[in-house]
Amino acid sequence: MKTKAASLPYAVWTFIFIVVPLAMVAYFAFIDEAGHFTLENVSSVGQYTPVLARSIWLAAIATVICLVIAYPLSYLLSRMHVGRQKVFLMLVMLPMWMNFLLRTYAWMTLLERNGLINRFFALFGLGPFEMINTQGAVVLGMVYNYLPFMILPLYSIMVKIDNRTIEAAQDLGANSYHVFSKVVLPLSVPGITTGITMVFVPAVSTFIISRMLGGGGNLLIGDLIDLQFLGNAYNPNLGAAISLVLMVLILLCMSIMNQFDNDEGMEGALL
Amino acid sequence: MKKLTAALLAALLLLLFAVPAFAEIEVEDESYYQKFKGQGISINVYNWGEYISDGAEEGTINVNKEFEDLTGIKVNYSTFASNEELYAKLKSGGANYDIIIPSDYMIGRMIKENMLEPLNFENIPAFKNISSQFVNPIYDPDNAYSVPYTWGTVGIIYNTTMVDGDVDSWDILWDARYMGDILMFANSRDAFAIAQKRLGYSFNTGNPDELEKAAESLKEQKPLVQAYVMDEIFDKMQAGEAALAPYYAGDAITMIADNPDLAFAVPREGTNRFVDAICIPKGSQQQEAAEMYINFLCEPEVGLANCEYIGYSTPNDAAMELLDDEMRNNPIAYPSEEVLQNTETFLSLDDDANKLMDKLWTDIMSTNEGTNQWLIPVFLVLCIVASITINVVRRIRKKRDSMY
Numbered sequence: 299m300k301t302k303a304a305s306l307p308y309a310v311w312t313f314i315f316i317v318v319p320l321a322m323v324a325y326f327a328f329i330d331e332a333g334h335f336t337l338e339n340v341s342s343v344g345q346y347t348p349v350l351a352r353s354i355w356l357a358a359i360a361t362v363i364c365l366v367i368a369y370p371l372s373y374l375l376s377r378m379h380v381g382r383q384k385v386f387l388m389l390v391m392l393p394m395w396m397n398f399l400l401r402t403y404a405w406m407t408l409l410e411r412n413g414l415i416n417r418f419f420a421l422f423g424l425g426p427f428e429m430i431n432t433q434g435a436v437v438l439g440m441v442y443n444y445l446p447f448m449i450l451p452l453y454s455i456m457v458k459i460d461n462r463t464i465e466a467a468q469d470l471g472a473n474s475y476h477v478f479s480k481v482v483l484p485l486s487v488p489g490i491t492t493g494i495t496m497v498f499v500p501a502v503s504t505f506i507i508s509r510m511l512g513g514g515g516n517l518l519i520g521d522l523i524d525l526q527f528l529g530n531a532y533n534p535n536l537g538a539a540i541s542l543v544l545m546v547l548i549l550l551c552m553s554i555m556n557q558f559d560n561d562e563g564m565e566g567a568l569l
Numbered sequence: 570m571k572k573l574t575a576a577l578l579a580a581l582l583l584l585l586f587a588v589p590a591f592a593e594i595e596v597e598d599e600s601y602y603q604k605f606k607g608q609g610i611s612i613n614v615y616n617w618g619e620y621i622s623d624g625a626e627e628g629t630i631n632v633n634k635e636f637e638d639l640t641g642i643k644v645n646y647s648t649f650a651s652n653e654e655l656y657a658k659l660k661s662g663g664a665n666y667d668i669i670i671p672s673d674y675m676i677g678r679m680i681k682e683n684m685l686e687p688l689n690f691e692n693i694p695a696f697k698n699i700s701s702q703f704v705n706p707i708y709d710p711d712n713a714y715s716v717p718y719t720w721g722t723v724g725i726i727y728n729t730t731m732v733d734g735d736v737d738s739w740d741i742l743w744d745a746r747y748m749g750d751i752l753m754f755a756n757s758r759d760a761f762a763i764a765q766k767r768l769g770y771s772f773n774t775g776n777p778d779e780l781e782k783a784a785e786s787l788k789e790q791k792p793l794v795q796a797y798v799m800d801e802i803f804d805k806m807q808a809g810e811a812a813l814a815p816y817y818a819g820d821a822i823t824m825i826a827d828n829p830d831l832a833f834a835v836p837r838e839g840t841n842r843f844v845d846a847i848c849i850p851k852g853s854q855q856q857e858a859a860e861m862y863i864n865f866l867c868e869p870e871v872g873l874a875n876c877e878y879i880g881y882s883t884p885n886d887a888a889m890e891l892l893d894d895e896m897r898n899n900p901i902a903y904p905s906e907e908v909l910q911n912t913e914t915f916l917s918l919d920d921d922a923n924k925l926m927d928k929l930w931t932d933i934m935s936t937n938e939g940t941n942q943w944l945i946p947v948f949l950v951l952c953i954v955a956s957i958t959i960n961v962v963r964r965i966r967k968k969r970d971s972m973y
Contacts, residue, residue, distance in 0.1 A: 349935045406801075410810050428749070431796045514755045514797030517934040528653045530757050531920070531927040532660065550952050557959045 323545070326538035339539035346522055346540065353519040354547070356433060357501035360440035364448040364497045365490065367441070372452035372489070373482070376459070383457075390449050393442075402439055402510050409435055409511070431513030439507040444500060448493040455489030456482075491555040499548050519544055594635045596868050597695065602640045605858055611643035612667040612855050612862055615655065617845070618648040620670065620719075622871075622878035630874045636865050642858050651756070651799075659684060659850055666850050667859040673844045674758070676715050677708040678917035685714040686849040692860035695867035698887040706844060707914055715846035716863050719881035721818040722842050722904060722912060723759070724835040726802075726825075731812035736834040739767035742813060743786070748793045752805060752814035755797040757930035758915065759841075760787060763815055766838045771913060775922025784929035791933060806831060817843070818901050819881030825901075833901050835908050842912035844884070 330336045343350075375386055393401060408414050409430040419425035429435055459482065467477045505520025512518075519540065526537030596602065614633070624631030633644040649655045652675040658664045659679075671679065679685050690696055696716060703717040727736050731750060742751055742763065754760040762772040764783035770776075795811050802814045807828045816824075821833040847866060849859050865871055872888030882902045883889055889897060896902060918926070 346931065346935070349931070352935070406804075410805075410808070412808055412810060509755070510801075513795060515791065515794065515934060517931065521934075522931060525927065525931065527657050528651060529927050529930075530653065530918075531923040532653065532657060533924065533927070534657075534661075550956075554952060554956050554959070557956065557963070 320545075323538050323541050326535050327542040328539075329535060331535065339535045340542065342536065343539050343543045346519070349517050349522050350519050350543070350547075352433075352516070353502050356437055356518070357440065357498055357504075360437050360444065360501045361448075361494055361498045363437070363441050364445050365494065368445060368448035368452055368493065369486075369490075372449055372456050375449075375453050376456035377461075387453065390446050394446055398443060399506065401443065402507055405435075405439055405442065406430065406510055409438075430511060431515065433512065433516055435511040436508050436516055436518075439511040440497075440501045440504065443507065444497045447496040447500070451492040451496065452486065452489040455486050455492075459485050487558060491558050495552055495555050498551060502548065503544060594630060594639070594868070594870050596639065596865070596870075599639075601694070602861060602865070604640075605861070606641040608641070609643075610641075610855060610858050611645055612858050613645045613647070613665060614668040614862065615647055615649060615658075615664075615666040616668075616670045618650060620648070620845075620875075620879055621646075622874040629878060630871075632866070632871055632874060635871070636862060639865070640858075640861060642855075642861070644862070665852060665854070667853040667855050668847060668862055669850050670718055670845050670847050672915070673706070673708040673846070674915035674917045676846055676848060679848070679850075680709060680714055681917060684851055686851050686853055686856060687713045688716070688849060688863070689856070689860060692857060693864045693867065695864045698867050698869060698872065698885050700884050700886045700889075703844065703884040706846075708844075708916060709846070715848045716867065717844050717846045717884040718866065719819070719876070719879060720842065720844040720884055721881045721902075722835055722908070723762075723815055723817055723840050724821065724833050724901075725813060726806055726816045726821045726831055726833050727813045728806065728809060728811075728828075728830050729832050730830050731809075736813070736832075737837050739763055739836045739838055742815065743767070743790050743793065745793060747812050749795050750812035751790075751794050752802055752811045753790070753794045753797050754815055755799050757926050759815070760797075760930070761926055762841050762915070764790075766836070766840060769838065772841065773913065773916045773918070775918050775925075777922075777925055780922065780925055780929060784933060787933050797934070817881070818904075819879060822899065822901055823880045835904060837911070839911040839913060842909065842914050844914065845881075 327339055328335055328337070330338065375383055378386065406413075410416070411426050411428070411430070413430070415429065416426040419427065463481060463485075464477055467481045472480060503520045503523075505518060505524045508514075508516050508518040508521055514521075523537050523540050523544075526533045526540065622629050622632050624634065633646055636642065637644055649658070652672050655669060655671055656675060656678070659666070659669075676685070693716065699717055703720070705712045706715075706717070709715045725736050725739075725741065727741075732741070732747070741747070742753070754763070758772075761780070761783050764786045765772040765779065768779070768782060768786060770779045770783070796805070798805065802816050803820065803824060805811050806814055806816075806824055809828070809830070818833065818835075821831070825831045825833065847863050849856055849863075853859055866875070867885060869885065869887035869891055872883055872885035873891045876883035876885070876888055876892065877896075880902075883892070
């Protein structure tokens with residue numbers, strides 16, 4: 299009974315600030331300006347399929363790159379001396395102390411045609427390379443901004459992998475490939491799924507990165523939603539409908555991720 | 570020794586505070602501003618970013634602080650980035666502003682949707698300073714709701730080291746020679762206006778054919794465009810990142826001051842002449858205090874300070890008289906009658922036209938590569954299949970495990 303009373307504030311908070319807004323998004327998606335029920339908003343989201351596809355595609359690429367970078371890094375981090383771990387973890391977090399917009403803005407000045415990177419290449423007679431205003435720049439922005447969200451869950455899972463487990467595997471004759479594929483990888487799956495969710499979800503719905511680094515010509519789904527609210531036509535109902543589709547997509551992705559999680563959880567329990 | 574340093578520091582601090590940080594403003598009728606003194610009233614002002622003199626530079630005045638000192642009315646100042654943001658904020662309710670400064674077409678739209686409070690011009694005697702050519706503007710024909718604040722034209726800002734010959738037509742933004750060196754407005758209305766003017770249309774018609782043609786022309790332009798931007802034009806043009814960009818005259822002056830290679834031209838096809846004006850939105854609790862604020866902004870010295878700070882042109886004749894000659898005779902800020910003849914002011918479009926324009930704009934922005942339209946459905950199906958497979962595999966495994 300006591301625990302129930304203690305959780306009440308959280309329940310109220312969740313209800314007011316999470317459940318109600320979500321319900322409102324769903325409600326607005328299904329009404330027209332006059333407040334009558336309509337399916338038009340949701341069905342017209344179909345015409346933006348290319349935008350949606352591009353968002354998912356770019357976010358997926360960014361997520362994969364994040365995973366590839368973060369996985370070895372987190373493993374190395376978790377095997378370090380404890381004092382060092384703290385320092386390096388701090389370094390991972392350090393960029394997050396700065397505002398997200400500023401960080402992205404900094405990339406603009408780096409990538410520009412007369413930016414620092416191109417000026418550096420020009421010293422060797424190379425370039426200038428077309429870096430900003432491309433989809434590559436958008437992916438770079440996503441990877442840079444969301445990498446910590448991949449590293450942190452991976453690290454916190456890997457720290458828990460006891461060194462003795464790995465040593466035991468080695469004692470029993472596993473080579474380093476088998477140690478990785480049979481011990482480290484299965485034990486770190488929860489971290490991988492959390493990391494993928496935490497990177498993919500914000501990446502797919504981002505809107506400012508594409509505008510700043512993609513030159514505005516690579517419209518993403520987040521920009522599209524932004525356009526419905528702050529664009530010329532002011533069509534919050536369509537904006538809500540696009541948000542709803544995006545949410546359903548994300549929900550789907552997360553449920554798939556969760557299934558991986560449960561699967562491995564059971565295997566772990568069987569051991 | 571320590572004591573001495575402390576005393577010295579204290580003396581220094583005193584000195585710092587002793588110097589008055591503001592310059593007294595001269596107003597026409599000081600008694601007018603005394604009405605609300607000591608009543609603890611406050612007004613909420615919602616303005617564009619960087620759109621009022623803030624006294625940050627030596628010798629300039631902080632308009633809001635001067636107003637507070639003069640009248641005893643507290644000013645809660647906040648800023649927005651676009652007319653649409655302002656509109657969305659007011660429309661969604663919950664916001665309570667006493668002063669807003671939208672642009673022409675947004676004022677028209679707000680009047681139409683009954684979102685503005687009519688002004689009581691008896692409380693705004695300084696309105697007489699406003700030039701007659703800005704009274705009864707097309708967006709507010711009876712001049713009942715708005716007092717002009719600034720104005721300007723849209724033209725092409727270009728880098729003379731990268732562009733050969735004269736710039737006198739919007740066509741140059743479609744010139745393949747400058748591929749990848751052209752910046753374009755990221756705002757649908759502004760971008761369409763350029764395409765419409767280039768094709769010889771008015772940008773105030775909601776004619777679907779003309780909009781479609783303008784959209785076609787913008788699509789044609791897209792491969793040449795380096796980026797669709799708004800405020801970033803400042804940085805990019807000053808740094809020589811791009812050769813050509815459409816922008817506002819007032820900002821062009823600022824940019825040219827920083828980078829003398831830049832120049833500004835108003836295309837011969839005509840252009841947009843915008844006016845930003847002060848209004849009071851419906852639901853304002855302090856209308857009279859707000860009118861006092863409007864009046865203060867129309868005072869010659871305040872108008873001058875704002876005009877110098879913002880760099881846009883002022884509709885205030887009295888302020889213009891105080892302006893230095895160089896600025897007053899600057900053809901960018903105050904173009905000749907002949908150029909102005911050829912300009913048009915944005916009016917609010919009807920809802921259908923707005924929707925069509927946004928839809929076309931989304932099309933333009935999202936059709937660079939041929940993304941397969943089957944991608945999403947296929948993706949969804951794959952997700953579902955994967956989800957089912959995992960479940961089935963899990964069940965089979967469970968069965969197998971339970972056999973042991």
